[in-house]
Amino acid sequence: MPQYNRQTFDQVMIQNYIPANFIPVKGKGSHVWDQDGKEYIDFTSGIAVNSLGHCPDEIVEVLKAQSEKLWHSSNWFTSEPTLALASKLVQHTFAERVMFANSGAEANEAALKLARRYAVDNYGYQKSTIISFKQSFHGRTLFTVSVAGQPKYSDGFGPKPADIIHVKFNDLASVKAVIDDRCCAVIVEPIQGESGIIPATAEFLQGLRQLCDENNALLIFDEVQTGVGRTGYLYAYQKYGVTPDILTTAKALGNGFPISAMLTTTEIAKSFSPGVHGTTFGGNPLACAVAEKVIDTIADDQFLTQVNLTSALFKAELTKLNEQFHLFKEIRGEGLLIGAELIEKYQGKASDFVKVAAENGLMILVAGPNVLRFAPALNISEQDLLQGVDRLTKTLKCFA
Numbered sequence: 537m538p539q540y541n542r543q544t545f546d547q548v549m550i551q552n553y554i555p556a557n558f559i560p561v562k563g564k565g566s567h568v569w570d571q572d573g574k575e576y577i578d579f580t581s582g583i584a585v586n587s588l589g590h591c592p593d594e595i596v597e598v599l600k601a602q603s604e605k606l607w608h609s610s611n612w613f614t615s616e617p618t619l620a621l622a623s624k625l626v627q628h629t630f631a632e633r634v635m636f637a638n639s640g641a642e643a644n645e646a647a648l649k650l651a652r653r654y655a656v657d658n659y660g661y662q663k664s665t666i667i668s669f670k671q672s673f674h675g676r677t678l679f680t681v682s683v684a685g686q687p688k689y690s691d692g693f694g695p696k697p698a699d700i701i702h703v704k705f706n707d708l709a710s711v712k713a714v715i716d717d718r719c720c721a722v723i724v725e726p727i728q729g730e731s732g733i734i735p736a737t738a739e740f741l742q743g744l745r746q747l748c749d750e751n752n753a754l755l756i757f758d759e760v761q762t763g764v765g766r767t768g769y770l771y772a773y774q775k776y777g778v779t780p781d782i783l784t785t786a787k788a789l790g791n792g793f794p795i796s797a798m799l800t801t802t803e804i805a806k807s808f809s810p811g812v813h814g815t816t817f818g819g820n821p822l823a824c825a826v827a828e829k830v831i832d833t834i835a836d837d838q839f840l841t842q843v844n845l846t847s848a849l850f851k852a853e854l855t856k857l858n859e860q861f862h863l864f865k866e867i868r869g870e871g872l873l874i875g876a877e878l879i880e881k882y883q884g885k886a887s888d889f890v891k892v893a894a895e896n897g898l899m900i901l902v903a904g905p906n907v908l909r910f911a912p913a914l915n916i917s918e919q920d921l922l923q924g925v926d927r928l929t930k931t932l933k934c935f936a
């Protein structure tokens with residue numbers, strides 16, 4: 537047995553995760569190998585992170601080159617990769633201004649703080665209400681768990697930040713009922729990820745845009761999971777045709793190298809004047825060099841067209857599987873962020889499927905207790921996809 541193994545995890549790690557029984561040691565493209573040399577097809581991409589697959593040659597090259605130039609300099613100095621990445625994000629989105637951080641939660645923390653500060657600067661302290669949605673997920677800092685709509689993640693940590701209202705997702709009437717001129721921001725995931733891959737309707741997002749405008753509230757899109765090509769668009773807002781005031785992006789931005797960004801307009805960005813918010817690592821040259829290459833690769837019409845083709849193929853295969861086994865109540869999602877909700881009989885059992893899939897050489901995820909989540913690399917080849925589907929077939933057979 538290797539010196540460090542799954543038992544080591546139980547001995548030295550804080551037990552806030554329950555990782556799989558196998559330990560991946562190597563990845564290339566959509567393939568992963570564990571300590572025993574067993575090979576897996578990866579339909580997880582490290583939770584929609586390794587969107588260009590594992591260790592893509594062109595990114596490894598950039599990482600190596602930058603690693604010999606400059607890793608970190610702090611935000612007392614800016615860097616060329618930082619400016620290049622920010623310029624490209626501005627070029628490809630609604631945004632005029634960018635601030636970097638290291639994780640999705642941090643980008644959302646920045647977005648929420650910016651919205652509160654913008655309201656204070658422009659309207660006064662009474663404008664502090666944040667409206668968010670039940671079952672939403674925005675990260676694990678105290679502010680972001682409090683804003684998100686899952687009490688299991690926010691209870692038990694003492695007093696929470698105040699003036700946060702949770703209402704029903706995809707239900708405009710419930711937003712109308714609570715929004716007024718004391719609201720500083722509405723924060724929403726265009727597709728609720730962690731709670732089961734639940735897409736917002738276009739009317740809902742359009743309605744939020746209108747309600748925010750009527751009440752001088754900022755609309756924040758949390759695109760931490762949906763961003764960077766995952767839905768077949770660079771950002772999901774571009775698919776919906778609804779432009780937010782603030783957008784957060786993380787997961788796939790560095791293809792596994794930690795980096796996140798908050799995008800906004802020049803006007804709103806004024807409220808983060810010197811010293812108001814900051815980070816030590818955010819926007820460091822190493823992370824930004826990698827992310828710039830990721831954006832160069834994914835913000836490309838041909839690349840995104842291919843994502844949509846792969847999505848159509850994958851959904852067709854899943855539909856066929858369901859005609860065979862009848863295990864899914866619904867298959868939903870956009871691009872390569874796909875959820876398959878299990879039928880009544882298997883409610884609460886999604887993680888059992890994940891275990892059997894691993895035995896069959898396939899890595900998949902859950903999104904809540906009832907939904908299987910598939911988030912393969914955006915550039916997965918048809919051959920790898922079909923091989924994964926084959927292993928999924930074997931897996932589903934065990935439950936049918």
Ligand SMILES: *Cc1c(COP(=O)(O)O)cnc(C)c1O
Pocket residue numbers: 638639640641642644673674675676725729730758759760761786787
């Ligand atoms: C993953 C996720 C986050 C949190 O990102 P971290 O990098 O884990 O902090 C926030 N919002 C959404 C929608 C996510 O999917």
